[in-house]
Amino acid sequence: LAKTTQPISMDSYEGQEVNITCSHNNIATNDYITWYQQFPSQGPRFIIQGYKTKVTNEVASLFIPADRKSSTLSLPRVSLSDTAVYYCLVVRDDKIIFGKGTRLHILP
Amino acid sequence: DVKVTQSSRYLVKRTGEKVFLECVQDMDHENMFWYRQDPGLGLRLIYFSYDVKMKEKGDIPEGYSVSREKKERFSLILESASTNQTSMYLCASRGAGAHNEKLFFGSGTQLSVL
Secondary structure, eight states: OOOOBSSSSSEETTTEEEEEEOOOOOOOOOOEEEEEEEOTTOOEEEEEEEEEEEEEOSSSSSOOTTSSSEEEEEESSSSSGEEEEEEEEOOOOHHHHHHHHEEEEEEO | OOOOOEESEEEETTTTEEEEEEESSSSSSSSHHHEEEETTTEEEEEEEETTTTEEEEEEEOOOOOEEEETTEEEEEEESSGGGGGEEEEEEEOOOSSSTOOEEEEEEOEEEEEE
């Protein structure tokens, strides 16, 4: 399984762009990089997924360099409601392992 | 949208009781998962199932068992509940397509073992 490493916590302010970087040095050729968001007292929910280069959806962008050993989740113009835990996963097979995630705290 | 339903939002049990946590999904997903979540530890995989009657251990299976008699239902069983099993339990499901299939989670069951 590809192990991921991401910061334990981050603080930012409303209206700022937030970038959370995840390293996954032993990512394999067929692995996808997936990010989930979890609010308190809820299950995680899918945000975005990518294989290489850049992916954008209505919630976030995901930047993946050519070597794919890291990825960066970018949240544009965050609001207080973006306060949550963000998990980076590298999915290889059916056994899906979460790390401890990054606790993002948005300040007014 | 996929709906993953966990039978109880809150549950209080006594030490030594046999506890059943039920999870049902409505999207005909092959894969189902049970995680537990504790402060500071993130989500830890207990068991998963990739088909009816099939199961695989996750990272922390000790003290738990599972049952998957029907495709839509995945049960987590605590044979003899202990206080260190007090936790938030999360069920998830996923299709059996490529590795880029999304996980869909239930709302969780907060179990307290007294």
